[in-house]
Amino acid sequence: MADHTKFKNLPSKITLDLSTSNNLKVLEQLSADTVDSTLTTKQLLKYLSNGLLLSISADREAIGFLAYRYVLDEAELDQIVIDKQFHNRGIGSVIIQTWHGLLKSRGINKVFLDVRETNTPAIKLYDKSGYKEIGRRKGYYLQNGLSIDAILMVCDLGSV
Ligand SMILES: CC(C)(COP(=O)(O)OP(=O)(O)OC[C@H]1O[C@@H](n2cnc3c(N)ncnc32)[C@H](O)[C@@H]1OP(=O)(O)O)[C@@H](O)C(=O)NCCC(=O)NCCS
Numbered sequence: 208m209a210d211h212t213k214f215k216n217l218p219s220k221i222t223l224d225l226s227t228s229n230n231l232k233v234l235e236q237l238s239a240d241t242v243d244s245t246l247t248t249k250q251l252l253k254y255l256s257n258g259l260l261l262s263i264s265a266d267r268e269a270i271g272f273l274a275y276r277y278v279l280d281e282a283e284l285d286q287i288v289i290d291k292q293f294h295n296r297g298i299g300s301v302i303i304q305t306w307h308g309l310l311k312s313r314g315i316n317k318v319f320l321d322v323r324e325t326n327t328p329a330i331k332l333y334d335k336s337g338y339k340e341i342g343r344r345k346g347y348y349l350q351n352g353l354s355i356d357a358i359l360m361v362c363d364l365g366s367v
Pocket residue numbers: 241243244286287288289290293294295296297298299300301321322323326327328329331332335
């Protein structure tokens with residue numbers, strides 16, 4: 208597990224594990240409660256059955272998830288969600304670092320993602336985790352009748 212001693216007010220144990228069907232209900236609820244998550248129950252199940260859904264737990268209680276895909280040496284972060292009451296305490300940063308370690312151990316060296324230009328917490332998280340903007344998709348998202356650009360980002364795992 209990554210060192211998180213520099214962060215304040217963290218639960219004593221943050222873990223990232225392969226999700227099982229036991230905590231799927233909690234993860235579905237977290238996804239449904241998050242405007243920035245577009246993952247449906249059906250999609251979560253697909254990630255789960257492919258071993259690509261990871262549970263984020265604080266002191267053994269599921270508080271979030273990370274869904275991803277990979278092909279050869281490249282991965283795509285499709286979604287990371289953390290329960291609102293645990294935001295801004297460094298958990299996202301710890302989880303991304305831990306996940307990067309897992310990817311590296313499988314020979315993956317590049318990670319891609321896209322994020323809404325309005326999602327400041329996520330952009331800050333990715334910036335500080337080593338992601339760089341590589342492009343934009345104009346009006347890619349539609350939210351409350353407004354079109355929002357997607358920022359495309361990449362992280363070279365050799366440099367983090
Ligand atoms: C994005 C998300 C996973 C970040 O998790 P987190 O545990 O809060 O992240 P951290 O505490 O490690 O914070 C990372 C950075 O974001 C900043 N941040 C966190 N919450 C913030 C907020 N509400 N407003 C502004 N900045 C915020 C932090 O300050 C930190 O930057 P800093 O260290 O430079 O100050 C979380 O906000 C979340 O689950 N959001 C809803 C789902 C989502 O948007 N997922 C991403 C889709 S692309």
